[in-house]
Amino acid sequence: MKSFWVICLVILPVNLRKTLHPHSPEVAAHYEKELIKLLEMKAPKHTPPNGAGHTDVMIDPMLRQLLDVNEREGYWVASIIIPVKYENQNITWNPADYGNITFIQVQPDVLWVPVVGIESAIKVETAFQYSIVTIRSDGWVLLQGDYLIAKMACSFDVTKFPFDEHRCNFNVAPMGFWLYYLNEGVYSRHNQSIYLPNDQWDILNLDHLIFRKERRAYEIAYEVHFRRKPLYYLITLVSPIVINYLLSGLAFFLPSDDGEKLSFGVTILLAQIVAVSAMSDIFPASSTSIPLLLYFVSGVTLHMAIMCFESVIVLGLSQNGWRKWMGPKTRRFIASNVIILIGLKPFKAKPTSKYLAFGAKRQSETNKLDSLPEDQDEHESFRGNNELLQQKRENNQLRWKFLAMVVDRILLIIHMFVVVSNLGFFTYKILY
Known part of the structure; x- marks a missing residue:
């Protein structure tokens, strides 16, 4: 009988502390479920945060790899990733009320996500899909998608071949029904950490070209500046x-x-x-x-x-x-x-x-x-x-x-x- 009480006094408090500790996985999972319920109530899946009004969506296209440049046919193929973020004040929370959780990651089908694509592409070989959605406590939604492989037209100037440089554009535009603005992101213009080098071309820069409103709502054009490596042709x-x-x-x-x-x-x-x-x-x-x-x-x-x-x-x-x-x-x-x-x-x-x-x-x-x-x-x-x-x-x-x-x-x-x-x-x- 004495040994039984010893076990109760030693083991049960340990398990109790483990269960009720605010940083335990069980507590974190509980709060995440509560936050997801909050999202389902305040953030409908099929409507943007401002409903019929416009929503500011920030993008930051990054070039993953230059796959092919065909001057004779007049096109280039690139792998591009388009990080997207927007603010939704309906889904803010106080981290102190939810176990100090400052962000959660959910599936893309939990809330509304903007549909963004490359409008100037001749052919999209790999469709753009969001794989990770991160929601912060201050209401910012960060969306990370898979790499998009697109074939785009370009007018090449080969006057100084094999020391030629080219500037090709691609346009990022909203593809969905809802009206929302696209704004240039605040991230780095050309992230060298994710770029895979090409054996024929050097990427010099990726610049925001112009913010256009002529044809349709809020389309952003980007300019890729790349230069040929001349050694092979020399x-x-x-x-x-x-x-x-x-x-x-x-x-x-x-x-x-x-x-x-x-x-x-x-x-x-x-x-x-x-x-x-x-x-x-x-x-x-x-x-x-x-x-x-x-x-x-x-x-x-x-x-x-x-x-x-x-x-x-x-x-x-x-x-x-x-x-x-x-x-x-x-x-x-x-x-x-x-x-x-x-x-x-x-x-x-x-x-x-x-x-x-x-x-x-x-x-x-x-x-x-x-x-x-x-x-x-x-x-x-x-x-x-x-x-x-x-x-x-x-x-x-x-x-x-x-x-x-x-x-x-x-x-x-x-x-x-x-x-x-x-x-x-x-x-x-x-x-x-």
Whole structure:
């Protein structure tokens, strides 16, 4: 009997204190049930707090992740979360009367919640639903929803590709029957803690754009500012184009009478045409926003086509020029010291072979060759001078080959100037 009273005196007070402690789970659950009953009485499920009047609803859209950007089709896909809160003075309570409970969490079907969506979305792949509703003792209702995946239209400016930046908008508007205002929230504009980085784009900012009332009640537009990460396209697209353009100058170091000179130019030309075809699959088919890179590649393609035409001219001078006698002005030009300015030595005619050992006779023979007529029939003009006639033909052919070298060197200088100018201008325009 004594042990029975000991058990009663020791165990029962402990259990009693545990049951009646104001912070015990049982007491908290009891007060939460009382608060839910209060909500059911003062906050109807299907009407806003102010009934027919307007209700101020505060939103703070946050970008979760940029999923896809398609410049060619003109749309972007993003995962967005829209926290919502509004004030309902009908459901305030004194925490001291309910076990010091300052907030409770309930299901979305317990009270009225505003229906908010992205009005500018082309397609909503994941519908927006509230998952958590938090009610504070001062009457503020905080709603946290699932992530909304939306496909939205945007006009992309790819002028400075691959260093392009874009600004795309999405509109958040009320979707329900009841009239309520949407106000911008007081939270952070772009919460980096919840954003998942994209491997192609960097988010720079998420700004409130404008508070509109033109078409319908109270619609808020937001602007997302993002920038491309250029490394991938610099390695796979821009670098090969620039390298091929620089290598095109090697064609001028081939012999002027070599047919490989033309083949090399045609190869570079075809490579640039392939690059243009590849870029047409990336950029939008628009005439209002044409990338500077496309202008650059088109200019390079035109330059390579002109270089192929120049190779044909040089090759023709070298191989077919001997069919016509070179005029005296051209002969004086290639023999003058002006040729030194382009890195070549002036041309000197070749004397006949039997006078090679005699310096004075060599010079007089050369002068004699140059003074022979060029517009008369060779059988009448050079009768008995077959050796001189043959030597004059050889010198004429050498002069034409030398003239082809001069033209080729001048074209090389012009080519280098054009290449450096194009690369410098393109770099300046795309970076500044």
